[in-house]
Amino acid sequence: MNKTLRKAVIAGNWKMNMTPSQTTALINEMKPLVADADCEVVLCVPFVDIAAAIEAAKGSNIKIGAENVHFKASGAFTGEISADMLKETGVEYVVVGHSERRQYFGETDQTVNLRSLAAIKAGLKPIICVGETLEQRELGYTETLLKYQTKMALTNVSAEELKNVVIAYEPVWAIGTGVTATADQADEGNGYVRAAIAEAYGADVAETVTIQYGGSMNAANAAELVSKVNVDGGLIGGASLKAADFSIIVKAASEQK
Numbered sequence: 001m002n003k004t005l006r007k008a009v010i011a012g013n014w015k016m017n018m019t020p021s022q023t024t025a026l027i028n029e030m031k032p033l034v035a036d037a038d039c040e041v042v043l044c045v046p047f048v049d050i051a052a053a054i055e056a057a058k059g060s061n062i063k064i065g066a067e068n069v070h071f072k073a074s075g076a077f078t079g080e081i082s083a084d085m086l087k088e089t090g091v092e093y094v095v096v097g098h099s100e101r102r103q104y105f106g107e108t109d110q111t112v113n114l115r116s117l118a119a120i121k122a123g124l125k126p127i128i129c130v131g132e133t134l135e136q137r138e139l140g141y142t143e144t145l146l147k148y149q150t151k152m153a154l155t156n157v158s159a160e161e162l163k164n165v166v167i168a169y170e171p172v173w174a175i176g177t178g179v180t181a182t183a184d185q186a187d188e189g190n191g192y193v194r195a196a197i198a199e200a201y202g203a204d205v206a207e208t209v210t211i212q213y214g215g216s217m218n219a220a221n222a223a224e225l226v227s228k229v230n231v232d233g234g235l236i237g238g239a240s241l242k243a244a245d246f247s248i249i250v251k252a253a254s255e256q257k
């Protein structure tokens, strides 16, 4: 197991927060704080904030992402946004299959796969989210479920394309609850995801894939979480809305080698 084979990615997921003007202000505040980061720094923002975010992040090391993408190229899908539309805005990343979308908007393992394929085809880097509910964990299905979700999400994704894919292990019970997985639980969950990739693509490929942890990651617990061998950064919700907290998380990941 060699952490230097993959890059750490710290990505904020703003969810349904921030207006365009608030976006500009927050990114301007963040830029100097993360300027010397030794990891990839990404902010995934609501669709309407993308233009402001791209403009504010110009010339900095902050990359911008979206929070969702539709799987069809175009057509009668009112309210949806295609991968080509996103690509043209200048975003580099897109969150796919977040548990909130699975829970509230009917996202399935199949649509997560289709959205991931559409993102890859357009030249975007999907951050694919997987994770078990508390009930699934208590029933002992965490490993089975994480492996299944990972393999389903990556159906028809080639080893070459996998180079542009990030997976985020986000236990549903740890999201927005203040209950963080322990560093060992995060490492174990990420390890199941890596094992699934190894089963599908081989161990050498699996060693190179960035696998984040997400779920109540914050300035206080980030260093311990990212110290784990399988934890290659994080997908941050609430703490990514605060410049100081987010920059501490970026620093923690930068100091990991």
Ligand code: 13P
Pocket: 013, 098, 170, 174, 175, 176, 177, 178, 214, 215, 216, 217, 235, 236, 237, 238, 239
């Ligand atoms: P919180 O960091 O607010 O728990 O959210 C995590 C998350 O869902 C990131 O995608």
